[in-house]
Amino acid sequence: MKKILIIVLLSLVFTCKNTTESNGKPNVVTTTSMITDVVKNIGGDAINLQGLMGSGVDPHLYKASEGDVSKLANADLIFYNGLHLEGKLVEVFEKMESQNITTKAIAEVIDKNTLIGSDYFQSNYDPHIWFNVAYWKQAAEFVTSELSTLIPEQKVLFNTNLESYIAKLNALENELKTKIEELPQDKRILVTAHDAFNYFGKAFGFEVVGLQGLSTATEAGVQDVQKLAAFIIEKKIKAVFVESSVPKRTIEALQAAVTSKGHDVTIGGTLYSDALGNAGTIEGTYIGMFKYNVNTIVNALK
CATH class of the missing domain: 3.40.50.1980 (Nitrogenase molybdenum iron protein domain)
Structure with a gap:
């Protein structure tokens, strides 16, 4: 085909x-x-x-x-x-x-x-x-x-x-480095729908964990959700993030799995991963997208 x-x-x-x-x-x-x-x-x-x-x-x-x-x-x-x-x-x-x-x-x-x-x-x-x-x-x-x-x-x-x-x-x-300095090193753990942020993590000192792996064509299974839920609880992660180009149902399932174990984790916001925001907006530019993402991440995790 x-x-x-x-x-x-x-x-x-x-x-x-x-x-x-x-x-x-x-x-x-x-x-x-x-x-x-x-x-x-x-x-x-x-x-x-x-x-x-x-x-x-x-x-x-x-x-x-x-x-x-x-x-x-x-x-x-x-x-x-x-x-x-x-x-x-x-x-x-x-x-x-x-x-x-x-x-x-x-x-x-x-x-x-x-x-x-x-x-x-x-x-x-x-x-x-x-x-x-x-x-x-x-x-x-x-x-x-x-x-x-x-x-x-x-x-x-x-x-x-x-x-x-x-x-x-x-x-x-x-500007990004200055903003990230607001976040203690032990809180720099980024959990997202798929592993789009590894280069970001390497450049700015974040541990990055994606539920679906590097490609959105890879489906997350029940075991993946449960394993990541246990990781979130162990690390006391406050927030996880959905992505603009990935359906949010997998992150919502992850949040539900954490909640079912008696712990709370919020959805910290929507990050732009594989695409920019709408044309004509600040997030519709590379620079605006990056600023928005980092502000969203830091404000949700600190």
Whole structure:
């Protein structure tokens, strides 16, 4: 079934090429909303930018619509995360290279020796790299380089935008560290629906436990819930968190399991994990999302 889907998508891509107007600017397509945001910050008005996945969209389970296929077919450059985050699209991206459509994985710029291992993905690495701000600076530099290759005459603009964006990311890092310092080390235990926050944990000194593992395609069983409930009670964890792109029923089941054992744990709020917030809101940007997440985590746990 998977092979049939890929063949259909590829046939649509190859037949739809050059069917939309370009207004003279190159068409750049992105997958996740995090990547859309960084490309927007660097590319500005010099490109036609279209993102495939909006707020609340789970990239692990995402399937391209007919409209998405049209966007991909008319792209001059496609940025995607890589490390098999967009599992159902990876083979399509690889095949598109033969049609003179450049596809670039953000993760290819990251030193694999620094990545967190994972048995859940074909790449054997955790793909949630955007939760390490240092990695996102590298992503911004990578995007700048690729856009400069695509439109050499705009290289100065892209580098100026990069300098401005890196300054904002540096300020973000400092602000997050200051906020996290409000939380004692023994309370830095983050329990969420799935393991999207391991890079965050590594960068900021949190122990991270996800109920569903690294991929939302992995279902949590009764034993998983009971085991994590016992862990929450043992560690006296005050709050657990749902995620915007993951159904909250598993965390609610976890809360109920803890309550049934005579202990209380609150749902500390909803975190943005695999997607940003709604477009036009503060949480609809990478920087705003990160600030919101950290404020939510610290305020619920301290």
